Structures are given as C-alpha cells and as structure tokens.
Amino acid sequence: MSPLRSHGLRSDLMVLRGLSVVEEHLDRVVVRTPSEPDFWFGNMVIFRDDRIEPDAQIARFRKDFPTSRHVTIVWDAPALSNAPALERFTALGFEIDRSDVLTLEGLSNPAPVPPGIEIRPIETPEDWEQVIALQIETGIEAGHLPEIHAPFVRKRFANHRKQVAGGRGCWFGAFDGAQLVGDLGIFEGEGTARFQDVETRESHRRRGICAALVSVGLNWARRRAPASTPVIVAYTEGNAGRIYRRCGFTLSEQLLAVIRPPDGAKAT
Numbered sequence: 001m002s003p004l005r006s007h008g009l010r011s012d013l014m015v016l017r018g019l020s021v022v023e024e025h026l027d028r029v030v031v032r033t034p035s036e037p038d039f040w041f042g043n044m045v046i047f048r049d050d051r052i053e054p055d056a057q058i059a060r061f062r063k064d065f066p067t068s069r070h071v072t073i074v075w076d077a078p079a080l081s082n083a084p085a086l087e088r089f090t091a092l093g094f095e096i097d098r099s100d101v102l103t104l105e106g107l108s109n110p111a112p113v114p115p116g117i118e119i120r121p122i123e124t125p126e127d128w129e130q131v132i133a134l135q136i137e138t139g140i141e142a143g144h145l146p147e148i149h150a151p152f153v154r155k156r157f158a159n160h161r162k163q164v165a166g167g168r169g170c171w172f173g174a175f176d177g178a179q180l181v182g183d184l185g186i187f188e189g190e191g192t193a194r195f196q197d198v199e200t201r202e203s204h205r206r207r208g209i210c211a212a213l214v215s216v217g218l219n220w221a222r223r224r225a226p227a228s229t230p231v232i233v234a235y236t237e238g239n240a241g242r243i244y245r246r247c248g249f250t251l252s253e254q255l256l257a258v259i260r261p262p263d264g265a266k267a268t
Contacts, residue, residue, distance in 0.1 A: 111211035
C-alpha cells in the first residue's frame with residue numbers, strides 16, 4: 001500500500017503507534033484505538049483521495065465502526081479545502097474541521113524562559129495530575145462539557161503516560177512555583193517530531209510561556225533525532241498559530257475532516 005501523502009496524518013499515526021490498530025485498504029485507512037473508543041481522531045476513516053461522497057462515505061464508516069457513537073472522516077488530500085458536497089455533511093449534523101499543519105524547516109527562533117518560570121519534564125504522579133487538571137480546565141474554557149471532557153482527558157493521558165514511560169516522547173511542564181501553568185507533549189519517530197496538546201493557564205497567557213515550551217520541546221527533539229521534522233497542527237491565524245510562526249514554523253498543508261460527535265459533545 002502507498003503511504004499517506006499528508007505529513008500531518010502521517011505524524012498522527014506515528015503518535016498513535018502502539019495504541020492504535022491501522023488497517024490499510026486500497027481506498028482508505030481505518031484507524032482504531034481500542035482503549036479509547038470515544039477518541040474521535042483515534043477512531044477514524046481516512047479516505048485516500050479527494051472525492052467527497054457523503055452518503056457512501058458515512059455508510060463505509062458505519063460498516064468499519066458499527067458500534068461507534070461518533071463519525072470521523074478525513075481525506076488524505078492536503079490541498080482539499082472546500083467543496084459543494086460538504087453541504088450534505090452539514091445538513092446531516094456534521095461539523096467541518098479544517099486544520100493547518102505547520103512544520104519547521106531549518107533553524108527555529110528560540111524563546112527564553114520567562115523570569116520566575118521553570119520548565120521541566122513531567123515525571124511524578126502529582127505533576128501528571130496537574131497536567132490532567134489543566135487540560136480539563138482549558139477544554140471546558142473552549143466549550144467542552146465537563147462530564148464528557150474530563151473522562152476523555154483522563155483516558156488520553158493514561159495512554160500518554162504509558163507512551164512517555166516507554167520512551168516514545170516527553171511531556172514538559174511550565175511551573176510558577178509549585179503550580180503548573182503550561183504544558184505540552186512531543187513525540188518522535190519516523191522522521192517526525194510531533195507536538196501535542198499545547199496549553200497555557202489563562203492567568204499566565206501572553207507572557208511567552210507557550211513559546212518557551214515549544215523551544216524546550218524543539219531542543220529535546222534535536223538531541224534525540226537531529227534530522228526529524230517538527231510538526232504542529234494548529235490554526236495558523238489563531239493565537240497559538242501566531243506563536244508557532246514566531247518560533248519559525250510555516251504552513252505546510254491544510255487538512256479537511258468532518259465529525260459528527262455524540263449528542264451533547266463539541267467537536268471543535
């Protein structure tokens with residue numbers, strides 16, 4: 001089977017390695033994460049070309065995931081941005097998700113650690129609990145329902161901790177005294193260093209903490225695999241995207257997905 005064209009999707013599968021089962025077909029790639037059935041982008045169908053066929057592709061997802069509470073369909077077509085057929089998905093209750101894949105080629109613009117802030121790897125159970133709490137807090141700020149988002153984050157981070165313990169990556173936290181005020185993960189493999197779940201506490205935003213965390217993550221990746229390409233998925237024109245661009249990242253591709261969440265959940 002031919003590899004996926006999208007750098008972003010290839011890095012998704014790299015991060016999921018060891019957690020997910022990937023089934024390759026001529027027309028699609030099916031990704032399953034048995035330990036996290038409600039992880040939408042861990043249980044998805046990736047179609048290999050840019051054809052948007054709503055009814056047929058929804059039916060295909062249902063056959064691949066007959067018990068799933070959600071539907072996530074992605075196209076391995078980095079240049080695909082819009083199409084009239086998307087209106088059919090919207091009419092059926094789907095949310096359209098457009099993601100920017102940013103990569104760093106060459107040298108970065110390193111950011112200093114702000115005064116009074118310490119950045120270090122997350123190692124102790126107490127540190128991990130602070131990471132989980134911050135991830136839940138920022139998700140609720142973004143509009144996710146606590147009763148849905150909190151258990152999702154706990155499942156996600158149970159697996160992240162296993163991955164970090166197994167040497168797949170590292171999780172970094174920014175601390176103001178004993179309080180965690182920002183964190184991110186970075187995983188490396190197959191020529192890619194992929195950033196994950198970059199968050200900053202609301203009280204500590206616009207102080208350079210996010211950029212400093214990214215710089216620390218880049219240094220970790222360079223030491224581990226100097227030739228790897230750093231990848232972040234974010235909205236280029238959003239606040240986070242502007243920070244990443246100041247660090248040296250540039251837009252590499254755009255990805256299109258459609259999601260029908262379970263009732264009451266929020267996709268974006």
